[in-house]
Amino acid sequence: MSLDTEIRVNSLGFAKPESETRVVVAMSGGVDSSVVAAKLKREGYDVIGVTLQLYDHGAALAKKGACCAGVDIHDARRVAEEMGFPHYVLDYENIFREAVIEEFADSYLGGATPVPCIRCNERVKFKDLLATAKDLDADCMATGHYIQRFAGDAGPELHRAADANRDQSYFLFSTTPEQLSFLRFPLGHLKTKDETRALAREFGLEVADKPDSQDICFVPDGNYAGVIEKLRPGAAEPGEIVHADGRVLGRHDGVIHYTIGQRRGLGIGGLSDPLYVVRLDTETRQVVVGPKEMLATRTIPVREINWLGDAPFTSQAEWHLSVKVRSTRPPREAVIRPISETEAEVELLTPEEGVSPGQACVFYAPDSSRIFGGGWIWRGA
Numbered sequence: 001m002s003l004d005t006e007i008r009v010n011s012l013g014f015a016k017p018e019s020e021t022r023v024v025v026a027m028s029g030g031v032d033s034s035v036v037a038a039k040l041k042r043e044g045y046d047v048i049g050v051t052l053q054l055y056d057h058g059a060a061l062a063k064k065g066a067c068c069a070g071v072d073i074h075d076a077r078r079v080a081e082e083m084g085f086p087h088y089v090l091d092y093e094n095i096f097r098e099a100v101i102e103e104f105a106d107s108y109l110g111g112a113t114p115v116p117c118i119r120c121n122e123r124v125k126f127k128d129l130l131a132t133a134k135d136l137d138a139d140c141m142a143t144g145h146y147i148q149r150f151a152g153d154a155g156p157e158l159h160r161a162a163d164a165n166r167d168q169s170y171f172l173f174s175t176t177p178e179q180l181s182f183l184r185f186p187l188g189h190l191k192t193k194d195e196t197r198a199l200a201r202e203f204g205l206e207v208a209d210k211p212d213s214q215d216i217c218f219v220p221d222g223n224y225a226g227v228i229e230k231l232r233p234g235a236a237e238p239g240e241i242v243h244a245d246g247r248v249l250g251r252h253d254g255v256i257h258y259t260i261g262q263r264r265g266l267g268i269g270g271l272s273d274p275l276y277v278v279r280l281d282t283e284t285r286q287v288v289v290g291p292k293e294m295l296a297t298r299t300i301p302v303r304e305i306n307w308l309g310d311a312p313f314t315s316q317a318e319w320h321l322s323v324k325v326r327s328t329r330p331p332r333e334a335v336i337r338p339i340s341e342t343e344a345e346v347e348l349l350t351p352e353e354g355v356s357p358g359q360a361c362v363f364y365a366p367d368s369s370r371i372f373g374g375g376w377i378w379r380g381a
Helices: 033-042 069-082 091-109 115-127 129-135 175-181 193-202 222-230
Strands: 021-025 046-053 087-091 141-142 149-153 155-160 239-243 248-252 276-281 286-290 296-307 317-324 332-338 344-354 359-365 370-377
Touching: 021 129, 033 046, 033 069, 033 141, 033 193, 046 069, 069 087, 087 332, 091 149, 091 222, 115 129, 129 141, 129 175, 155 175, 222 370, 317 370
Parallel strands: 021 046, 021 141, 046 087, 239 286
Antiparallel strands: 149 155, 155 370, 239 248, 276 286, 296 344, 296 370, 317 332, 317 359, 332 344, 359 370
């Protein structure tokens, strides 16, 4: 080979033929990950599909239509058979329970509003599954997440998906630089979900019209309290519903039945002005309610920060970025003041309502699609 011969880099970023590039695809059985696997196989890559069994599908926690349920394992296996690549099902039930479900229960009982999907990506999919991919001698691991990975001057960067309605960056903020170097997201550039379904039909996949999974995979019908009661029998202790001014307004059956910002279903009707849950005090077992203005928060303590900037997090006294404190809300301008490499105080330029411990606070560039990481909201010291 002459010195001036240019080595072609394939679509996954490797300077070798597709047939010599092994990629493990994390397959949930849904249309997104199925399209990723089929697309890469069609392009000539050495594809291995892996599906995680995360919980006992016959148990009460199982939910029809949830991610990684029994029917989804069957669908993932069928896609692998149709496209002609090997597929493995790994039993991660114990790991998932210990790393995700147990903390979910403890956080909820502690008055927080946890986001277990982030912990699942962080502690299971992008940790243990990624390690399994390396054990299988894979060059990289691909997923069906709607997010983008670009090559930057200082290494791979995480960017929001092209389709703002499908963007999953809020749930992937804790992806580390090391993980990002190994991960690929082949759907992040697509403009709409319709494009994904069109690809599924092009590949002849039966999952082309399969509905998207909804809610948390192990929470039936969004009934968080019902799951907590199964996991921690007797943990839901009754207490008082108290106005912020000290008045006792009623009784409740356990703080697990309430979330910050909740207005409906408080059982304290007959009052002239609407009241909202503004605080959950698990020590006194009080649900504290007050007027809507009490929900406005300007300063947020954040910890367990995963920083994805080029310069060290503590190299500046302030970072002027945008932040998201709920997955469904747009980023808001903020000033982030590092306390350590993993802790910060976040000041919102415009107060946000319903900010709750247990939620994520994700950092975004104010003038581009780049994600600078994020951390977990807590009550503060």
